Amino acid sequence: MVTQSIAGQAIRVRGLEKSYGKLEVLRGVDFDVARGNIFALLGSNGAGKTTTVRILATLLKADAGTATVHDCDVATQPAKVRESISLTGQFAAVDEILSGWENLVLVARLRHLKDPGAIADDLLRRFSLTDAGSRKVSTYSGGMRRRLDIAMSLIGNPSVIFLDEPTAGLDPEARIEVWHAVKELAGHGTTVLLTTQYLDEAEQLADRIAILHQGRIIVNGTLAELKQLFPPAKVEYVEKQPTLEEIFLSVIGGSDKSDVTGTTTGGQG
Ligand SMILES: Nc1ncnc2c1ncn2[C@@H]1O[C@H](COP(=O)(O)OP(=O)(O)O)[C@@H](O)[C@H]1O
Numbered sequence: 001m002v003t004q005s006i007a008g009q010a011i012r013v014r015g016l017e018k019s020y021g022k023l024e025v026l027r028g029v030d031f032d033v034a035r036g037n038i039f040a041l042l043g044s045n046g047a048g049k050t051t052t053v054r055i056l057a058t059l060l061k062a063d064a065g066t067a068t069v070h071d072c073d074v075a076t077q078p079a080k081v082r083e084s085i086s087l088t089g090q091f092a093a094v095d096e097i098l099s100g101w102e103n104l105v106l107v108a109r110l111r112h113l114k115d116p117g118a119i120a121d122d123l124l125r126r127f128s129l130t131d132a133g134s135r136k137v138s139t140y141s142g143g144m145r146r147r148l149d150i151a152m153s154l155i156g157n158p159s160v161i162f163l164d165e166p167t168a169g170l171d172p173e174a175r176i177e178v179w180h181a182v183k184e185l186a187g188h189g190t191t192v193l194l195t196t197q198y199l200d201e202a203e204q205l206a207d208r209i210a211i212l213h214q215g216r217i218i219v220n221g222t223l224a225e226l227k228q229l230f231p232p233a234k235v236e237y238v239e240k241q242p243t244l245e246e247i248f249l250s251v252i253g254g255s256d257k258s259d260v261t262g263t264t265t266g267g268q269g
């Protein structure tokens with residue numbers, strides 16, 4: 001049902017497999033991410049999202065299959081891949097004792113970039129942290145910290161950025177702040193692959209959404225395409241669009257709803 005153009009892909013993943021001992025986490029994962037798109041890899045806790053991202057970021061070797069970033073193979077050309085990517089993990093990697101500005105300058109210096117101060121100023125502005133820039137990070141809110149983390153990962157202008165559950169553990173307000181930051185990234189032409197357990201996050205941010213379940217991508221499309229899979233239910237004369245959550249629960253079936261942590265199915269009565 002979903003057509004994809006072959007040109008213009010920033011990331012291509014084919015037949016990716018990965019096991020930890022007897023646990024088969026990835027059992028043939030396929031997807032593409034177009035340049036400049038925001039792609040959401042949606043899955044329950046333990047679905048294999050971090051495993052996928054770590055393979056793409058050259059931190060982990062797959063057992064089988066291939067993955068390329070800008071046509072460079074992650075297994076055979078890891079150094080080339082690293083030149084164009086950046087990874088922001090689930091846990092913010094900022095230095096608490098330094099200010100936001102100092103954190104940014106530090107990373108820019110480590111990367112031997114010209115004018116680290118100007119780079120820091122620019123990133124603080126892009127992520128609405130200018131006022132907080134001179135404060136110690138230990139005084140930042142969760143949302144500010146995560147935005148700084150994303151800003152830090154942009155130093156050196158990576159063209160592909162991996163955000164592994166960028167809003168995990170944040171309160172609703174902070175999540176919205178981070179969403180703005182992610183949209184800002186794509187606005188600058190950066191390709192974003194983000195993982196999330198939050199259906200509304202995928203719905204808000206992503207150009208395409210893929211659902212990773214039991215080691216495979218079971219659905220991949222735009223939100224509109226996903227919604228077409230499930231025609232609106234007619235209630236008298238009012239069309240009711242399915243929410244992504246309903247689509248998600250419907251595709252993964254009733255088999256193991258215990259996997260679907262953090263979601264609710266109530267509120268339909
Ligand atoms: N290094 C490891 N050794 C053994 N099992 C692991 C390891 N890393 C992850 N796992 C397991 O693999 C599965 C997928 O993990 P992960 O990719 O972190 O999922 P997600 O990020 O979607 O929550 C989980 O069951 C997890 O416990």
Ligand SMILES: [Mg+2]
Pocket residue numbers: 049050051090164165
């Ligand atoms: Mg994870």
